[in-house]
Every structure is written in C-alpha cells, then in structure tokens.
Amino acid sequence: MRVFWKRGYEGASLLELTRAMGINRPSLYAAFGNKEAIFRKAVERYVERNGAPLREALAQPSARAVVEHLLRSTASRAGSGSIRGCLLVQGALACGDSAESVRRELAARRADVEAVLRERFERAVSERDLPCDADPAALAKYVATFQNGLAVQLASGATREELLGAVEVALRCWPDTGH
DSSP states (O other), X not given: OHHHHHHOTTTOOHHHHHHXXXXXXXXXXXXXXXXXXXXXXHHHHHHHHHOHHHHHHHTSSSHHHHHHHHHHHHHHTTTSSSSOSOHHHHSSTTOOGGGHXXXXXXXXXXXXXXXXXXXXXXXHHHTTSSOTTOOHHHHHHHHHHHHHHHHXXXXXXXXXXXXXXXXHHHHHTSOOOOO
C-alpha cells in the first residue's frame, strides 16, 4: 500500500513491491495474480485504514460539522507520516492507457465519497439543517473537490497551518440556515 501511495500505480515497480512485501516475484504472482490485483488490494487496505475521518465526519450532528470535520482532518494530515497526499487522488491520475481500469477504479471511489456527502446533505435539507434551496449535489461536489485539492496541496508540501487557513475560507462559504 505504501509503495503505491508514494509512487502511484505506474511508478511502483515490481521490485519495490516484492521488497516491501518481503517476497519474490513468483510468490507475488501466485498470491495476487498481477500488479493491478495488488493495487486493488492496496486500495482496499488504504480505505480501511484511512477512511475514519470520513466515517467520523458523516456522524456529525450538522452538515456544517460534517464538512468542518472532514476538511480539518484532511488538512491536519500535513506533516504527519512520510507519505503525503491521498492514494485515491494521486494513485493513478497520470497513467497510460494500459492503466485505464485502475484510473476508473479510483475515480469511482472518489465518486463514492461524493455520493455519501450528497446523501448526508439531502438529509440536512430535509431536516432544515441546510436551506431548502440548497443543492446537495453541488455542495457535495464542492466539498469533494476542495478535499481533493487539499490532498494535492499536501503532496506538494503545504503546511498544516496553510491548509487550515484555506479550510477556514471554505467554511465561510458554507450556506447559512438562517437559524
């Protein structure tokens, strides 16, 4: 997982993968079949290990608290760990045609995040936690796009303070319920 996270799908060599797993190439193929299958397993593990902030965010009592928790959690990852950014965002953005299925897989996973946000915001509209004219799909796209941008900034070396400042600006744009 860490090799793919650091190097991306195409950048991860079989030599790096076998070294990281402590196995030889025939064992790698026997256990997983091919590089794409290894990548898919790595993505599953990544989601299991790094999905807590989204799960925690979705449990928040208001739509604004959902967004605040999610974005602050993402920004707070700056400077933590040796690998920066997000495997789901940068793992296969710059791949050739042979990796199209991997690119689609990561796009689908990012779309899943957007879908659960949209569902949460739809609930917020029905509970009058968001204005009745709020657009849950557009809000979900905004939050997902901003979170993905934070991940790119993380990978580029942005500091926690810089990213938290950007989160504060984004939160000022959040719709007010008028309560």
